[in-house]
Amino acid sequence: MLDQSIKTQLSAYLTKIIRPVSIRVNLDNSDKSTELVELAREIAGMSDQISLHETQLDTERAPLMSIQPANEEAARVAFAGIPMGHEFTSLVLALLQAGGHPAKEEQAILDQILLLEGEIKLETYISLSCQNCPEVVQALNLMSVLNPNISHTMIDGALFPKEVEERNILAVPAVFANGELFGQGRMTLAEIVNKLDTGAEKKQAEALSKKEAYEVLVVGGGPAGSAAAIYAARKGIRTGVVAERFGGQVSDTMAIENFISVKATDGPKLVANLEQHVLDYDVDLLKTQRAANIVSAQESDSGLVEVTLESGAVLKSRSVILATGARWREMNVPGEAEYKGKGVAYCPHCDGPLFKGKKVAVIGGGNSGIEAAIDLAGIVDHVTVLEFSDVLRADEVLLQKARSLSNVTIIKNAATTEVLGDGARVNGLTYTDRLTGDSHKVVLAGIFVQIGLLPNTDFLKGRVDLSDRGEIEIDARGQTSMPGVFAAGDVTTTPYKQIIIAMGAGATAALGAFDHLIRTSVPVTEAEEAVA
The missing domain is CATH 3.50.50.60 (FAD/NAD(P)-binding domain)
Structure with missing residues (x-):
């Protein structure tokens, strides 16, 4: 079932398993069950650390593959369907994590997952062609591996059409928690955990508000925001990035064939590379945070530009680069909002x-x-x-x-x-x-x-000059009408909305912000005034 090149790569990954893992498959007489058991046998044959158990239980979905540490009685991670296509990576990660390989996530969020209380049974309906689904599946699988109160099953909607019909699922990924719809569409691990941890937002807002002021704060984590952050950080100045979803619209793009010097790639891969490049520098990356307001340095008590987030946190910076991108344009006709996600x-x-x-x-x-x-x-x-x-x-x-x-x-x-x-x-x-x-x-x-797309500028109305299409008006250096505030990418009046153009605009805005910084004085803090 797996070609030789994939087997070679998978064998190398499986050497990272440090404790025995058990794969259990529940089968029926369908062709898909035959495919699943063939896949399971191939994987089990690649590592002495993996054992395979085959059953036919009427009480479970079939075909179904569950993965668990061999010393645990009950599986907490399962795949109802054949985890191939986009979900093959989800399968590999589940094997590694069940086998004791550590997750590459911030320790703070791992600790937050461990503290979640109460039994949480999660189910995610996916399609194997969905590029947004794996991120959600992998996040929920990791939570299930870490916290014994949590379990998760990925369900291929194409193989279980009766369930899809009964639960009226018309958009994926669709996540259910304890039988109730929890969320639809792309969600990051942090977003999911914060939604389950009801007290998280207030604690995070308090912590963010205490952060030291930045010299450049980038609002948005798409191609423009990433380029701006890299160019700013390379100047050796304190740089922060606040983004609701790192990667923005590019995360939803499948084929990219006009990114100069790269013949072909896809959105998720490009986004992963962008994030890694940003983190190669000393950049403070704040994800799952959305801007709600901006106040100029002239208006604020601190003498700095202040960005208020929807959580209530206030971030301060000597300069700001707005790179909030755009979102899908809606038809705005009767019935559209009512049936969003329902057709x-x-x-x-x-x-x-x-x-x-x-x-x-x-x-x-x-x-x-x-x-x-x-x-x-x-x-x-x-x-x-x-x-x-x-x-x-x-x-x-x-x-x-x-x-x-x-x-x-x-x-x-x-x-x-x-x-x-x-x-x-x-x-x-x-x-x-x-x-x-x-x-x-x-x-x-x-x-x-x-x-088409609409610029994400709702929170900027009345704050900076916008075009009649709602785009931020900028000059050749990316400067907006608010002193010290620059903008780049699809959110601006730049005529062509392309990844490579957004990146160039992000670099321009960062250089413009740096030029602004070296030509303006640093505000005197209250502590410095007291000393004086």
Whole structure:
């Protein structure tokens, strides 16, 4: 089942196991059970530290693979399905962690996991094509390995469609805690732990507010923010990065083929490299934190720029670089908010497999929309592309491919007017023909919105000058209308929203901030005033 190159790599990883591990598989008579036991046997045969036990129990899901230290009676990590594709790494990490290999996480969050109380039974529904799912699965697996009160099962929705139907799962990853929906979409380990640890936010806010002032504080951890942090840190100045989710939109990008000098990569891999590069320098990286307000040095009591976070923490800095990026643009029509995650989706790679054999729509005829239609056409029964304009903006090569597919229909001059549903899930939409004014109804099960991005500037309104599209207005050095505050990347008026352009803009903003610092005086602290 595994090719030789993967076996070679896996064998090397398995040498890191320092205590015996038990793999247990529960099987039925399906082809997938045959695949799973073949995979389990191959893995067990690669290490003397791994034992395999095969069962057929009607009380458990099948096929199911559980992993546990050999000296423990009950497994706390399980995979209901075949953990291949994006989830193969989750399987490898589960083996290593159950085998005593330490996790590469901050000790503070590991300690926080150990202190979580009460039995927590976690289940995550995934699709093997979802690039966001592994991060969630790996986080929950690690929590289960560390804390005996926690257990976690990854469930491939494609193999358990009855459960998906009963639980009305239309977006992945979908996490259930003790039978109740806990969260959907990408979540980091810190976000999950903080959500379970109800007192964490207040304690973190108090600790963050006590931090020493920075010379450059970067708000945002995408390509622009990463480049800004690296360029600032290389100047030898105190640099901090605060980010809700490191990597931003790039984390959700599959194929990247225009990053100069790298022929091909993917978003998660690029994000991992960016984070490692940032941490190679003396940068204070604060993740899972979102900015809520900014106050200029002229307005603040400290004489420094102050950034307030949603947790209530206040960070101070002599200069700030705003690199908060952008988010998916919504249609803003009746029914969209009500059915978000219930048929309205924004990631075709993640959620497409949940609509296998069904009819779906893609909203938007740009590159993202047409690429989504092509991808979905291989999974679903039919794709209807609705484009508001009379012109399709996608590259011609993509349009030719889409038009060659018999189950793709493209409709131009179509203004989506409403998302329809039965209260639990989407069952259609209506659109108006902009040429005739006629209204049409399309019966379908899913709607994938691909109509561009909105800048994340809601917290900046009235604070810095914004364009009529909500983007931060900057000059050639990245300077905003607020002294000492710079901006870079997709959140700004820079016309082309590309990874490589955002990185260059981040470097520009960092150099602009450094130039600002060397030309302005350092504020006198209260302690210094008392001494004087």
